[in-house]
Amino acid sequence: MGVLDIAFLVSALTIAAPILLAATGELIAQRAGVMNVGLEGVLLAGAFAGYLTMTRIDNQALGFLGGIAGGLLLAALMGVLAIEVKVDQIVAGIAIGVLGTGLTSFLDQHFVPEPRTFTPLPRLSVPLLSDVPVLGEVLFHQDLFIYVTVALVVLAGLAMYRTTWGINLAATGETPIAADAAGISVRGVRWAAVLIAGAFAGAAGAYISIGDVGVFREAMTGGRGYLAIAAVLFGSWRLRGLLAAVTIFAVTDAVQLRLQSLPTVPGEVWGVAALLVAVGVARSRRPRARLIGAAVLLGLVALAVLRPQLTLPASLWLAMPYVLALVALAAGRASRHRAPSALTVPYIRSEA
Amino acid sequence: MTTDPGPALQLTGITKRFGAFVANDRIDLGIAWGEVHALLGENGAGKTTLMRIVTGLYQPDEGTMRLDGEPVTFRRPEQALRAGIGMVHQHFTLVPTLTELENLTMAPAFLPWANGRSAARRKAAEVERATGLRIEPDRLVADAAVGERQRLEIVKLLSRGARLLIFDEPSAALSPGEWDELAKLMRRLAGEGHAVVLISHKLSEVFAVADRWTVLRGGAVAGTGDIAGTTPAELVALMVGESLAPRRERTPATPGGPALVIEGLTVARDSGATALDEVGLEVRAGEIVGIAGVAGSGQSELVEAVLGIRPVAGGTIEIGGRRLERRTPEGFYAAGGALIPEDRHHVAVIGGMSLGENINLRALRHAPLARRGRIDIGAARVRARRLIEEYEVRATGEHQPMARLSGGNQQKAVLARELSTDPSLVIAVQPVRGLDVRATEFVYRRLTEHRDRGGAVLLISMDLDEVLALSDRIAVLAHGRVRGVLDAADATRAGIGSLMTSSEVTA
Numbered sequence: 001m002g003v004l005d006i007a008f009l010v011s012a013l014t015i016a017a018p019i020l021l022a023a024t025g026e027l028i029a030q031r032a033g034v035m036n037v038g039l040e041g042v043l044l045a046g047a048f049a050g051y052l053t054m055t056r057i058d059n060q061a062l063g064f065l066g067g068i069a070g071g072l073l074l075a076a077l078m079g080v081l082a083i084e085v086k087v088d089q090i091v092a093g094i095a096i097g098v099l100g101t102g103l104t105s106f107l108d109q110h111f112v113p114e115p116r117t118f119t120p121l122p123r124l125s126v127p128l129l130s131d132v133p134v135l136g137e138v139l140f141h142q143d144l145f146i147y148v149t150v151a152l153v154v155l156a157g158l159a160m161y162r163t164t165w166g167i168n169l170a171a172t173g174e175t176p177i178a179a180d181a182a183g184i185s186v187r188g189v190r191w192a193a194v195l196i197a198g199a200f201a202g203a204a205g206a207y208i209s210i211g212d213v214g215v216f217r218e219a220m221t222g223g224r225g226y227l228a229i230a231a232v233l234f235g236s237w238r239l240r241g242l243l244a245a246v247t248i249f250a251v252t253d254a255v256q257l258r259l260q261s262l263p264t265v266p267g268e269v270w271g272v273a274a275l276l277v278a279v280g281v282a283r284s285r286r287p288r289a290r291l292i293g294a295a296v297l298l299g300l301v302a303l304a305v306l307r308p309q310l311t312l313p314a315s316l317w318l319a320m321p322y323v324l325a326l327v328a329l330a331a332g333r334a335s336r337h338r339a340p341s342a343l344t345v346p347y348i349r350s351e352a
Numbered sequence: 353m354t355t356d357p358g359p360a361l362q363l364t365g366i367t368k369r370f371g372a373f374v375a376n377d378r379i380d381l382g383i384a385w386g387e388v389h390a391l392l393g394e395n396g397a398g399k400t401t402l403m404r405i406v407t408g409l410y411q412p413d414e415g416t417m418r419l420d421g422e423p424v425t426f427r428r429p430e431q432a433l434r435a436g437i438g439m440v441h442q443h444f445t446l447v448p449t450l451t452e453l454e455n456l457t458m459a460p461a462f463l464p465w466a467n468g469r470s471a472a473r474r475k476a477a478e479v480e481r482a483t484g485l486r487i488e489p490d491r492l493v494a495d496a497a498v499g500e501r502q503r504l505e506i507v508k509l510l511s512r513g514a515r516l517l518i519f520d521e522p523s524a525a526l527s528p529g530e531w532d533e534l535a536k537l538m539r540r541l542a543g544e545g546h547a548v549v550l551i552s553h554k555l556s557e558v559f560a561v562a563d564r565w566t567v568l569r570g571g572a573v574a575g576t577g578d579i580a581g582t583t584p585a586e587l588v589a590l591m592v593g594e595s596l597a598p599r600r601e602r603t604p605a606t607p608g609g610p611a612l613v614i615e616g617l618t619v620a621r622d623s624g625a626t627a628l629d630e631v632g633l634e635v636r637a638g639e640i641v642g643i644a645g646v647a648g649s650g651q652s653e654l655v656e657a658v659l660g661i662r663p664v665a666g667g668t669i670e671i672g673g674r675r676l677e678r679r680t681p682e683g684f685y686a687a688g689g690a691l692i693p694e695d696r697h698h699v700a701v702i703g704g705m706s707l708g709e710n711i712n713l714r715a716l717r718h719a720p721l722a723r724r725g726r727i728d729i730g731a732a733r734v735r736a737r738r739l740i741e742e743y744e745v746r747a748t749g750e751h752q753p754m755a756r757l758s759g760g761n762q763q764k765a766v767l768a769r770e771l772s773t774d775p776s777l778v779i780a781v782q783p784v785r786g787l788d789v790r791a792t793e794f795v796y797r798r799l800t801e802h803r804d805r806g807g808a809v810l811l812i813s814m815d816l817d818e819v820l821a822l823s824d825r826i827a828v829l830a831h832g833r834v835r836g837v838l839d840a841a842d843a844t845r846a847g848i849g850s851l852m853t854s855s856e857v858t859a
Contacts, residue, residue, distance in 0.1 A: 159465075162467055163461070163465055163466060163467050164457055164458070164459060164461045164466055164467060164468040164469075165461045165465070165466075167450060167454045167457050167458050167468075168458055168459075168460075168461060170447065170449065170450060170454075171447045171450065171455075171458050174447045174448070174449050174450070175445070175446070175447045175448070177443075177445055178444075178445040178446055178447050178455075178458070179447075179458065180429065180445075181429060181439075181441070181445035182430075182445070182458045182459055182460075182508075183428070183429060183430025183433055183434075183459060183460045184458065184459070184460055185460070341449075349409070
């Protein structure tokens, strides 16, 4: 099957899970009006705190709790800055991001001078379902974190769209004065949302370090925090859109991982790229964009048919998900108006 | 409730200070169940502060509040709401991206996992049975008209058990028809034993619905009494503290050449529907032409088309005899246009910039303020100070942030900015919205003076009294068409009203 086999799909899911969890948390926070652009730092804090816990007490459950605590710590700092002190959220977020990166690598050198490796989370098979060919292997033979992530995302969806709390959350991010007038504590809702986001990101970070590979390295989250934020924007601040965005990012990441190790570019890649461009062309309404798209499409089809022995540098593949995120954000420009109106705007009652 | 309306809310000696400024000075106020109580006063008289105390947004420094005889203190708005006191704010407290039902559901969640939608639906049905107020539960608030939003706001309060309702300038955003409906509703609520407080500048509204009145002036109670035993003149005198000179006798207009000529203007709404259909209009130099019409008849599209921020499907616009070819706001101003926008906060002023900067905003590109591409700061300061004095803007100085000024003074600054460029055409949209008697009088006087100097004014207002009082000619706009142009001397309320509501649309 070449590039796209079962192992590939499993790796895509493993890549998707932490991004999805962190992005879901960030979605909740942004729907309340708090954007943490330093999510990358929160992920790293979770990754390191989980790892640190493991070096002291070799227990994975406690390791994840440690990761959650690390995420909560940085999220609480964000909450103090954004909700209490009411500083500019972008500036505060950048500070959190830099702090998370710097602090974790410093503490790593200080507290764990000898790097250690732990066993990753074991894979659990769901009885019966895991015997289904392909699907069973991909979906029902995974580690516990992935199952819990799915459950948490479902719960988050129910909370956002099926409860009074979800309405309050949307109101707080959209028109905080209206929430306040209805007796809802804007501060309380925002704090809850920010802390949920911190706990989710902390757990996701712990999975990246101790859950998936069992080690910690400096800046090992590799921009997944930024991908999660991009997924929230690209998904137009809705859970369904976010799922689609995370899927695209994760599949691209899995593809690039696989392609890095291959000597030449396999022909399937051109085929898939051609398919994506074709979808884009079909959905575009601007004639000029369609013309350019058609030209690109023709080139890709030619490549897919000819299958030249091309080699591309690994760093180019590495950049693929991020390039895609940029393209997605630029294309999603029109959906910007769906952002919560009070996103990044501190709530000050007397001015209302 | 009972036939004998007992005391609902009794305020005694309420005092509220902000630093050295006394916003409320030993206010005594009694509101009874079953009455509509009008609270009157100029901007800054302390009405808003007092109502914020009653609804728990502020805590009084001195004084007591009794509800049904029981002393109460509200530390947060939800406590006042739970006690049955609710306020319909001037700026609605609704979430536009949620449905009407979801806006009702929004409430402090005692059980985070509960879904209050069905309970809210039941309550809305109860309110409808009791008052006849109908909402559309599944419509987005963003899609609802202003009157419908206000209705939702009222339903929201009633469904939370509010018995004392405070309306802050409720007619500011309503069309005359919507106001009539609201007035009826207020009477009905009072009839059912609710207490209604109406904050208003408009005496005609107060005399139409209120039972009793209280006038605040300078933070203190200037008087209180029954509507039946008073006259509008008496209340105005109490509000301003001195009798204002009667409105100056209007000199007849001496119209000159055409300043604004619109022919066959066709404009689409955002939704694609027709907003203006072959509209023709002429405003000559030295006259004020008023446009009467219910809200949403195409007024804002007309302004936006002339200003050049909305594409037109057909027709021509001429200012000062020159046709505007590439319509842009820059072209509009260069042709001698000026605009007093409807939305003061978002369009007319920049709150974060100083008063002086706001006043000079339109004069920066030309001499004497611009000198070889740089701004002459000294000249700008002198000009700002002169205009602040000339237009009686009350402020601590030209450096005061615009957002700190009261609404009336902001509007004076806007007038100073727009009229000081000697425009040939001024478009004024709802120019006295939310202003008190004195500021209103000022705006009217300035617009009339501009006319007397030979300027043209296009006045757009939802307030028929204003259009009648100020205009030399009146064009009636309904469903995107000009239904008639009348001389102000021959115009009557009834005549305009029937044109305003006339419709060729049978649906």
